[in-house]
Amino acid sequence: MSRSQLSPLPSGFGLSQDREVELQVWQCMHCDKPVLDLLFFAPDENGNNIPVSVQRGWPPREPRELAPEVPETVRDRFSEGSRCENAQAYRGAAAMYRAAVEELCKDRGATANNLYNKIEGLRSDLGDDLVTDLHEARMLGNDSVHDGIVYSAEEVANVAELIVEMTKLLYVLPAEKARMREARQQRRDAAKNAATL
Incomplete structure (x- = not known):
């Protein structure tokens, strides 16, 4: 219809x-x-x-959400950015996605005085691809706030997806591996305990 x-x-x-x-x-x-x-x-x-x-x-668009394994400060900034994106407030979305990246860097132990240096300080731990993606989010936010650039819906959405992907790599997949490792260990322990009875 x-x-x-x-x-x-x-x-x-x-x-x-x-x-x-x-x-x-x-x-x-x-x-x-x-x-x-x-x-x-x-x-x-x-x-x-x-x-x-x-x-x-x-119906209204649902905001993007990050997985619960991601630190609350990162999820909070990202969620606000997503609400801005859904309202077509793309500069606001860009600023909040940048803020989410800054929180992610802090959580990963970055302590430099600005976001560029925080990201660069993580290069040896994260690798070139993730660092490039973090810089994309940083520049989107900087350009939007400081230079008044309004990026397209697709460009903002792409950066949001980059953040989703990197949080999966940095938080979700390691947590899933740890859960499966623990489940296997419990199964081994249960089998050993049953064998000794």
Whole structure:
């Protein structure tokens, strides 16, 4: 099911009045519940209305979450960044994702006076790929806050995914390995105890 209606953008959106908005109603193929999207249009150089962005109307997007194995300070900053990202406040998201990276560096023992040096101080422990990803998040935040650069939704989402990936490598996978190691040890101990009875 899909229904849509094209109409001028209401003044409350804070966007140019030469834009139009289309309300699209979809039915989720998994739960059969409705999904409402606002598709925003603006004129191109030839005066034709073209879609320029989509905003989820209902249900609201769930914020990204990091696994519980990740330190609370990192998860807190990351969650706030995700809420900013969902609200299309991309500079706010960039700043909070940078803050999450700073907390991650502190948790890993970095003590330098600025985030660049904190990240560089972890290079021998983390390797070049993770350090490059940490710098990507740092620069996204710095550019957004200090230079006023507004990155695209895709660029911000990519940095969020880099953070998710690195927290899996640094926290989730080691915790899973430790749990499985402990489970195997308990099984060994139980088998030895049963054999001695």
